[in-house]
Amino acid sequence: MVKEKPLHCDMRGMLSFLILFLLSKSAMHGQQLADEMEKRKGIRPSPGTIYPALKELKEAGLILEEKKGKTIVYHLSKGGERELKLAKQQFCRTFVGVFVRGNEG
Template identity: 60%
Template sequence: MNIKMDEECCDMRGMLGFLILFLLSKKPMHGQEISEEITKRKGERPSPGTLYPSIKNLREAGFLDEKKEGKTITYTLTPSGKKALTIAKRKFCQIFLGVFP
């Protein structure tokens, strides 16, 4: 995901960051939970080399807070992350209007 998600969120070159933001908006999760949820939806597990760099991008963009408990890190959306998701969702829905039944 591009760092400029606020302005251009949906250049649609990969939707992983967007999906992670969306999933975390439902409830805080750690990496393995995110991995599980994506596996359920896509039918295939994202490799760690895909998932964690994407999480890192979101964190560096200021969209995620982390809380470390032992070996797990629970990720939460920051206010900025919530705002970014709102903007991205609006654009997503506009672009794919009519695709959902």
């Protein structure tokens, strides 16, 4: 079976989804992405987590690279924006009711 499954099919793919979402907020390089995840989750993803995920998203055509000195800045492609929009809808429908004011603290 080839890899034609959309990002929003099942419970797997949450890492890719989160990366797309973060990149939609601001283009970043890998370590900045790890910084942001650490801030949110409290746990820093290791290089062995973040770079293979970025590689897959790149190969799927959802993100684009831009070399900036020592780093590689990633940003969403048009396809990535489309995919993120769909995935967000799916995510929000699936987790309706989990987000309640007061859970964030």
